[in-house]
Amino acid sequence: MAGSKPPSEPHFHFETIGVHTGLSRSENVVRDAPIYASTSFSFNNSAHGAAIFNGTAEAFCYSRIGNPTIDVFEKRMAALENGEAGLATSSGPAALFLAITALAQAGSNIVVVSTVSESSAHQFRYRLPALGISARFVESGQVVQAIDEHTKGVFVESISCTDLLVADIKSLAGAAHKAGVPLVVDNTVGVGGFLIRPIDHGADIVIASAAEWLSISGSNMAGIIIDSGKFDWLKNKDRFPQFFEPSPGFHGLKLWEKFGNLSFIAFSRAAVMRDTGPCLNPFEAFQLLAGLETLSVRIERNSSNALELALWLEHHAKIGEVRYPGLPSTPLYQVSANYPKVNYGGILYFRVKATAETPAMILDNFKLVSRGSIGGSKTAIVEGEGPGDGRIYVSVGLENIEDIKADFERALSLV
Known part of the structure; x- marks a missing residue:
């Protein structure tokens, strides 16, 4: 799956990851990631193409779903945040929207902890309710009481954009996991894991806007979703049937059987991103990779x-x-x-x-x-x-x- 962290990647410190991770020089024969300015890619034959589009073969098919330049950025970001797979989006709000709509459907709710940025608050208050997804704004000590059978996740900012207070991620993760839902953390102010790595403290999904600090001068619009690969979806399959039931958009493919604990990021890419289209473009990804080198x-x-x-x-x-x-x-x-x-x-x-x-x-x-x-x-x-x-x-x-x-x-x- 494009965006996964390379399994043979040696252990590096943060600064080294920002410069090197994600690029396979043996395959690309280049020192830096090239820009693949193409919407589509060639297949061996029609059966190979069909397998790629259906998610049963590992290759690039269409840049809205995956692109080699963007793939390097996704892998590098996953490594920086200590996650297992990444999905780049066209903006930070797009990353939030994709993550929430991959988890929740009409009739569901998300528990939102404390104050959040204005753009995120607008999504939770105005955009998502129009789709039947409600938000419950609570303080950190009220999370357990706010979760019910229709809750699909707990959302918090690692460092509040409004109050500049740091969330107690470990406690929030414990409360979310006890109820059987993932903890989603906006780590925009945590700067790609340089200031704080939410996954190290129990977060399951990390999202961020990349424009603010990941690019060199704050001029590149982009977002990122990182899957820790640690949430036990199987244990909570009744709450998240979309990862286990036959998918009508993929000829009955059951995502869990192929992607296991990475079913969330696979669904975000192959279903939500594919069908709604807020993908990153390779030119932005190329500039963001340059930004990560000096982050x-x-x-x-x-x-x-x-x-x-x-x-x-x-x-x-x-x-x-x-x-x-x-x-x-x-x-x-x-x-x-x-x-x-x-x-x-x-x-x-x-x-x-x-x-x-x-x-x-x-x-x-x-x-x-x-x-x-x-x-x-x-x-x-x-x-x-x-x-x-x-x-x-x-x-x-x-x-x-x-x-x-x-x-x-x-x-x-x-x-």
Whole structure:
């Protein structure tokens, strides 16, 4: 199955995986992954083609389902997240939509833990209910009570985009598994496993938007789904019949009999991706592979810049609150064993000691720092959602930290 982690891959550290994993040089005879800009591929004969389309032969047939360039990206991402197989999508929201609709159908529900990003919240509140899939928003201590016989998964962000708090993935996984459902973790802010690897702490499925940090400058739209290969679908087959019953879209093929514990990612690719089409294109995959090669060094710089800026803001006379996971003053969800002690990512937020109008005034005063979205190599600021929220989010980039602090000093001095 395209996207699976190579079985003979030697054990490498994260930085080495980001540079090497997924490319078979003996087959491709190249040093870097080539771009396969083709929609379709040749077959040995008609029977071979039919077998590939039906999922009973291992080969590429059509780039909406699998492509050699994208396959390298999927394998590398699976290795970085310590999973077994990956599926690349056209965006982060596409990854979420595919993962949820592969698990759930009309009449099902998903338990959503704590606050999630605005785009994810919109899917759960507006798009999925139109398909008959409801969401139950709860705090982490209410997960067990929220799960019923129609629940198909528990969803959480590894690091909340809103509160910058780290989820207690181990406890959430235990609660989900006890009820017989997988834990799905959005690891966008966990940066491809560099900051935190949810699968190491019990997560079953990882999704992420790749645009923010996996690409070199945050300019490549993409998403990724990673299957840990560890959830016991067989034990919970009554809850997930789509993996065990004959599939009408594949001439009666029973996915479990062929793919076993990777039935979820196989169904996501061969059914949901095939039929809805939000696939990644090979040009984006090629650029993302280049981004993965420098991921670790870029995030180290993002993290060191963010920590220094957070410490500087904490001592500024006009700042009232600063939240950054690397600050001793920022609370965590009992995750000392989950979170690294060196790098904490590039996102922080602060509030100023002033009126509700102040955030907008500050945003207009920057010269170097720009308005924008999180991620990328350039420092950007985003105003908090809702009237009177007061939070100013900062996505700290790769510039010299003294230049960043000088721009903040200038902006704050004009308030």
